[in-house]
Amino acid sequence: MINDAGTIPKEMRMYKKVFGGIGKLLAVSSVLALAVAGPAMAGGTLRILTWDGYADKDWVAQFEKDNDATVEVVFAGSNDEMWAKIQGSQGKDFDIFATAAAGMQRYYEAGLLQPIDLSKIPNHAGQLPQFQDLSKIAGAVHDGKTYLIPYAFSPMTLIYDPAKVNPAPTSWSVMWDPQYKGKVLLYDDGESAFATAAIINGVQTPFHLTDQQFKDAMPKLVDLKHNSASFYTFVQDSVQLAQNNDAPIIFGAYADQQIKALAAGGLNYKQAYPKEGVIAWVDTWAITSGAKADSYDLALKWINFVISKKIAAELTEKSGYANSVTSTDTIPAGTKTFWMQPDEDPTKRTDLWNQVKATP
Structure with missing residues (x-):
């Protein structure tokens, strides 16, 4: 899911999953949902739009248990589908989504994102060196505020x-x-x-x-x-x-x-x-303008959860995607990127x- 010759530039995808990539991409072309039936739990509800493999059912169950929350997941099959869902509801149908950093400009222009409070994501400090300076990641910082957190790349x-x-x-x-x-x-x-x-x-x-x-x-x-x-x-x-x-x-x-x-x-x-x-892409997590109060807090907790060393390593083990925390040898040293x-x-x-x- 980062640019030029080994450094991470100021925007990134694979406009499809990878760039878009990233995420970046994938085994489904139609929308699937992992919605938990029944009333919302005391901790609130988190609505996620993402790629297949980015919100494993075991992770969702653990997150719900840890936060006494309900998580609803919808998988998209392309960047265009993801854009249509976020833009179509003006960000109100989902709280958080993961897609290629390179394709985020249209979300900014449409006012569909809100800043991320990095102080609530301590696991960012454990991400790989190339993901520490978020200003060097395509589109992660906008008007001096952080909007994207790297997740997977390739x-x-x-x-x-x-x-x-x-x-x-x-x-x-x-x-x-x-x-x-x-x-x-x-x-x-x-x-x-x-x-x-x-x-x-x-x-x-x-x-x-x-x-x-x-x-x-x-x-x-x-x-x-x-x-x-x-x-x-x-x-x-x-x-x-x-x-x-x-x-x-x-x-x-x-x-x-x-x-x-x-x-x-x-x-x-x-x-x-x-x-x-x-060419390389990076997929990132972003919070929609529609995430309010408890949902915004849950979105921050979700990002911090999935970039923990344990979950990040499981992402790579289960899907094959390089993760932004433990995947140190995905691109050989000296490779022009x-x-x-x-x-x-x-x-x-x-x-x-x-x-x-x-x-x-």
Whole structure:
């Protein structure tokens, strides 16, 4: 779920889950709910909107017990769905949500967030060094106030089948190699696609492209499309496609989580960190403008709870996502990292990406 060359910038996603990522992303495309039936408990009610895996039922049960509270969880399947739910109710239907930091600008502009009282989140002090200075995390600090707390993050890596790709790839350019024509699985996301093409072209600001840089990226991506076997959105999609296609190369939008899922599907893949650098996303918790009184206090307690060492480690163990507390080796030292930021025009990227996919 952080930017440029190993530092955490001032905004971040994967506009989908990762950036959005982050969160970043995932196994459900429809809304699911873990709502506890019956009257609200004495400690109040906390309404959570998040990604599958970010509010495990065991964690919810423990939190309810510890706080004598009721927790209602709704899982979203995309960043756009999450935005529609928060914006549609003007923040009144949910108290807290987790999504990619890079996609938060529209929430700020719509007045749908409220500041987080860091003094009530002591576990922030135990987060990894790269998450200590929140002003360096894309969108975490706005007008001098903290609005986002990092939760999960991941690089986007080059996933490959070692039995068919030997030696191990060291550059993104392998995705364009003619020997893999029709054998590359691509992540269906215009933001990361144009960022990757820009990085290949030597651009150092892949989320703020000029018109000329977009023009340079278009033929590159059309050529890549001609090498593709198919496109995927969620982790399990990529597993199913890899099981049913000869796909020795995968654009790994979910990195470690994806490797874990592929292995569970009986597939042996490894991942590489290309020399040109990798994109990375971070997912964060934010409190809506609709959280009032007791719900706001519960939201702070929830954030502090899920970034405890125990719960953070369980997030990684259960989902495969790197967490912001104990995941110290997710991105190898020395890897050039482009942390996702709000890009220059998300609609433009989506429209151009659709043109790329429609090109014969």
